[in-house]
Amino acid sequence: MNKFFALFLFPILLIGQNFERSLCNENWKFKQVDKTNWLNATVPGTVHTDLLVNQVIADPFLETNEKEVQWIEKKDWEYKTSFTLSKSEFHFKNIDLQFDGLDTYASVFLNDQLILEANNMFRIWKIPVRKYLLEGENTLKVVFKSAVMEEQNIAKKQSVQLPTDERVYSRKAPYQYGWDWGPRLVTAGIWKDVKLHFWNQVILVNCNYKQVQLDSKKADLEFSVAVFSEKKQVITVKVNDSIKKVELQKGLQTIPIKYKINNPELWWCNGLGEPNLYAFKISLFADLEEIESQEMNIGLRTIELIQEQDAIGRSFYFKLNGKSVFMKGANYIPEDSFLPRVTDSVSQKRIEDAVAANMNMLRVWGGGVYASDTFYNACDKNGILVWQDFMFACAMYPGGKDFLENIKQEVIDNVTRIRNHPSLAIWCGNNEIDEAWHNWGWQKQLKYSKADSTQIWKDYQKVFHELIPNTLDSLYPEKKAIYWPSSPSIGWGRKESLLQGDAHYWGVWWGKEPFEMYERKVGRFMSEYGFQGMPNMTTFNYFTKGKSLEFDSESIKSHQKHPTGYETIKEYMQRDYIIPKTFDDYGYVSQLLQAKGVKTAIEAHRRAKPNCMGTLYWQLNDCWPVTSWSSVDYFGNWKALHYQVKQSFENLLLSVEETKEKYQVYLVNDNWQDVSGNLIVKALDFKGNILYEKSIPTVSNANASQIVYSFAKKDIPKKYRKKSVVQLLFVTKQKKINTIFYWVKPKDLQLQKPTIKITKVDALTYEITSDVVAKDVYLSSDENAHFSNNYFDVLPNEVYTITVNQLVKAISVKSLFDTLN
CATH class of the missing domain: 2.60.120.260 (Galactose-binding domain-like)
Structure with missing residues (x-):
């Protein structure tokens, strides 16, 4: 040169x-x-x-x-x-x-x-x-x-x-x-x-935006483009087709750019509309040359947390675009103990699992990490709202100047990265710290003086009631972020926890209370509860390296991290099921048990609408192969729970509540329109003979829960209770909602040996039939394929169609009856 x-x-x-x-x-x-x-x-x-x-x-x-x-x-x-x-x-x-x-x-x-x-x-x-x-x-x-x-x-x-x-x-x-x-x-x-x-004279630091006005005719947006300049100079800032020429001063400055969208399409959560996104490119130009750019997808929506005094206490629910939404979802933990191993496809698949199970919210739990950009982008595209914890959990933290400054910079970095995602619904200060301080007995265990306790609580307030909310406010100019200091707001042992705020209910599992307590302990927003289930046998075979599966195996014990986990599963299993003799059958029944327990909770929460307006079970996923509360194991296998959640989170739900004198059938409708159809109530013996049938024209009220039918217990002959089943159908012009109800616990059912037939329709489609009631039919293949439905009941004289995600050589099948001998 x-x-x-x-x-x-x-x-x-x-x-x-x-x-x-x-x-x-x-x-x-x-x-x-x-x-x-x-x-x-x-x-x-x-x-x-x-x-x-x-x-x-x-x-x-x-x-x-x-x-x-x-x-x-x-x-x-x-x-x-x-x-x-x-x-x-x-x-x-x-x-x-x-x-x-x-x-x-x-x-x-x-x-x-x-x-x-x-x-x-x-x-x-x-x-x-x-x-x-x-x-x-x-x-x-x-x-x-x-x-x-x-x-x-x-x-x-x-x-x-x-x-x-x-x-x-x-x-x-x-x-x-x-x-x-x-x-x-x-x-x-x-x-x-x-x-x-690498840069020379000017750099694009970050970009934020706010909705100045949003209605059906237009959306007025204002972008705030933060730019650092080495000197006084003139540049052009471009937001899509909106262009502004500005004279920069030396240093950091923010440039406002207005943008208008006519006839805007709103961003909606899964199940209630399309998650419409608008793509934007923010660019800096010197003369005609682009210096630097940033891309972002924006969803036009409003989100509110409504807390108002009512007849029960104080409400806790979200409004999306002015409409109240019942939140259905789970708690999300890191996808691996070794975070760099998590690929984009794994994160995207977890969101796909959530969507497939009819969820509309995930809680990023505060004991893990702030999730990846891939996670939030997938939530944006799929209509999954995010409850975002800051990363503090189950402990008290220091309040020194350096530590607080470190936290402040952490908040700035992560809020700046995440804040523009339409999926982001709420920021929460921490997981279970307020509850722990007031209910877990730390002060007594550690023999704190009054002065010690006062100082530790003061430091807590500095972080979660001052530093974090104040920093949040500074990062959301002219609009206030939704901030909740601690989840839950009140501990599960106190009556007030069910009357206001969000609740973590652990009387079931930790308190060994029966599943039926889920129906009595219903709060305003249930943000944590759950029950363990073992993973699939393929997962056990992986971490044991194919060795014999026994509960006294050190390998099996090391992959159960709850100190009394297996004992607790067995105690609950004895209440509801006959304990299987083989490890394989035991794992299968443990999944049925987990699904039964969480189903009881979810449906109790949904029946209590609008007093309860959210249910997020613990937990969606795992960070390694383990027996845990997850509904999807480390390798992405759906447990029975995830299949059950898919049904229990449908926008239209048929659910049965047992009271002292009767069984009440609820229709829960999360849609914003009334739905008309016929409610069909059918009682069958296990051979398929109809004992009772009734069809009732029914209107399911919009965004409501209502009782549409009831059985008086005195009208149900005892001789039928152990050998009959109730099929409930709500048939509309568009679809058929189906649920099955038994009078007694699974261990008391007089099940008969089913002959289950699997007929291949095409390469990926099969039909399932049975001569008698086949309870909890589980399909599997050597290829570890995923089935569209699984762990489901097959009634005689009905055909069930399922699809599989890949070609399989053969399908194996078992039902609950097979575990009884």
């Missing part, structure tokens, strides 16, 4: 387009700090997964290997790479190094210069590094201190021990330290992207 051309090119580069370069694909190495041997590493990644790939450790998810890798958390680790800067890259005036996630205590060295001391897994770290870089080869090193050892050192310096353990001193995913469904795998590493950002 001649000297004239080089001089001509340099000014163009100073104005030219900003760009990013990922450093993830460079040749990364890692080692234990006090060792000398370097091993190949993957970024994003974790120490555990890198050690696994290098065959230093066995897979922590298999057998009892989790116990053998606990040494990793106590060691310090070092990662390094080198990268080459081209001449054109080096000529940029500004170069920023950005880590989207460092886990957790990390010292970053660029060309042997310390440029960052990180201390928060949830923050984005961006450092200007132009002055440290060289044209040609550069070295980057990240040293991770043991989070566990750091926490222990901090704890030793405290005059008062905080509940629950040392993890509270780190801003790190709590679930990594072990939960009653997850392993203790305290990770370290570069767990998200690392990149260089």
